[in-house]
Amino acid sequence: MSALIAGHLRRRSRGVAVLSGRSAILWCRGRKLWHRLRVSAGLELGRATGRDAPVVTPPRRWNTMQALPIIDLDGLSGGGAALDRIAGEIGAACRSIGFFYVRGHGVPERLIAAVFEQAAAFFALPVEQKAVIDMGLVGDNRGYVAMRGEALDPSRPPDLKEGFNLGFDPPDRPARNAFPDLPGFRGTMLAYFAEAQALGLRLHRAIARDLGIAEDFFEPLFDRPMSTLRLLHYPPQPPAAEAGQIGAGEHTDYGNLTLLMTDAVGGLEVRTRAGKWLAAPPIPGAYVVNIGDCLMRWTNDVYVSTPHRVVNRTGRERYSVPFFLDPNPDAPVAAIPSCVPVGAAPKYPPITARAHLTEKLDASYAHRRTRS
Numbered sequence: 001m002s003a004l005i006a007g008h009l010r011r012r013s014r015g016v017a018v019l020s021g022r023s024a025i026l027w028c029r030g031r032k033l034w035h036r037l038r039v040s041a042g043l044e045l046g047r048a049t050g051r052d053a054p055v056v057t058p059p060r061r062w063n064t065m066q067a068l069p070i071i072d073l074d075g076l077s078g079g080g081a082a083l084d085r086i087a088g089e090i091g092a093a094c095r096s097i098g099f100f101y102v103r104g105h106g107v108p109e110r111l112i113a114a115v116f117e118q119a120a121a122f123f124a125l126p127v128e129q130k131a132v133i134d135m136g137l138v139g140d141n142r143g144y145v146a147m148r149g150e151a152l153d154p155s156r157p158p159d160l161k162e163g164f165n166l167g168f169d170p171p172d173r174p175a176r177n178a179f180p181d182l183p184g185f186r187g188t189m190l191a192y193f194a195e196a197q198a199l200g201l202r203l204h205r206a207i208a209r210d211l212g213i214a215e216d217f218f219e220p221l222f223d224r225p226m227s228t229l230r231l232l233h234y235p236p237q238p239p240a241a242e243a244g245q246i247g248a249g250e251h252t253d254y255g256n257l258t259l260l261m262t263d264a265v266g267g268l269e270v271r272t273r274a275g276k277w278l279a280a281p282p283i284p285g286a287y288v289v290n291i292g293d294c295l296m297r298w299t300n301d302v303y304v305s306t307p308h309r310v311v312n313r314t315g316r317e318r319y320s321v322p323f324f325l326d327p328n329p330d331a332p333v334a335a336i337p338s339c340v341p342v343g344a345a346p347k348y349p350p351i352t353a354r355a356h357l358t359e360k361l362d363a364s365y366a367h368r369r370t371r372s
């Protein structure tokens with residue numbers, strides 16, 4: 001088995017595969033790729049249709065991580081060796097735990113702070129004022145979501161959080177966002193949306209490099225995105241909460257990537273493949289990034305979208321700002337060929353990004369369930 005794999009990799013990657021015991025290290029054109037895998041019967045080799053990066057699907061249960069990896073994005077935009085390093089680190093994280101922190105991301109600190117200030121001001125408004133822009137009235141996954149208005153785990157009681165969503169309004173179309181009447185709110189959110197979208201696309205260049213496809217593969221598929229910026233407010237977990245009711249129920253995210261910024265109050269937990277809940281404590285200034293279901297589907301499950309939840313056990317109010325990077329509505333989400341093992345069929349039929357997202361949202365919002 002080992003010799004066979006090594007030979008195959010050598011042919012495919014024009015590199016060398018060094019197999020020692022149960023691990024493999026792959027080299028390609030003199031650079032060390034990230035692949036360091038436990039070799040078992042579950043290991044499959046991908047079809048190397050892109051440049052020359054072989055894609056290896058790890059077995060489903062090999063993650064024993066104790067903490068999320070931290071990746072420094074310094075130099076990402078310059079390409080070259082920095083891009084190779086970052087692509088390798090991101091690829092390794094995406095195939096294992098599906099979560100990682102990023103530092104050196106380039107989003108201005110002051111803008112992030114302004115977003116949190118505006119979020120606190122918004123959630124402090126009387127509920128009747130927030131209800132004027134309720135998502136049930138605004139539609140399109142935008143507007144205010146009241147406390148207990150969403151169940152990220154639909155099998156459990158609704159989440160102990162309230163939220164506000166905004167999306168992308170193409171300049172040639174009527175605006176669909178609804179903003180509260182707070183000075184500076186709209187401008188701050190739109191500026192942050194643009195920064196987060198750009199960061200998400202920079203990360204996609206590294207992902208494309210890791211997958212052995214053209215670096216700009218994703219770019220035209222994200223120029224009229226369905227991305228959503230959310231502001232979330234979690235009260236402290238009340239002692240009298242219903243059984244199973246927490247801040248955000250266990251779920252996977254729906255899109256390609258989530259870029260999460262939180263305040264200093266912890267509560268995010270990530271489920272490892274071994275079924276353990278791993279705390280993801282805030283690191284000042286760093287994003288928590290995770291893979292969503294859409295990118296998992298696109299990569300034929302080579303990347304994993306990992307379940308996570310929020311339990312605010314701190315006794316303090318918690319604020320967080322997730323940005324969900326989703327493709328254009330009409331983007332075809334079909335298995336990237338380098339992610340499909342030789343001789344196998346893709347695991348999922350192609351779907352448009354809009355159909356994929358609609359399916360997921362319908363399952364989690366009370367107002368969408370009662371309407372249909």
Ligand SMILES: O=C(O)CCC(=O)C(=O)O
Nearest residue numbers: 232248253268310320322
């Ligand atoms: O608030 C957080 O830390 C995470 C929220 C989350 O997972 C989500 O909204 O999808």
Ligand SMILES: [Fe+2]
Nearest residue numbers: 251252253308
């Ligand atoms: Fe999430």
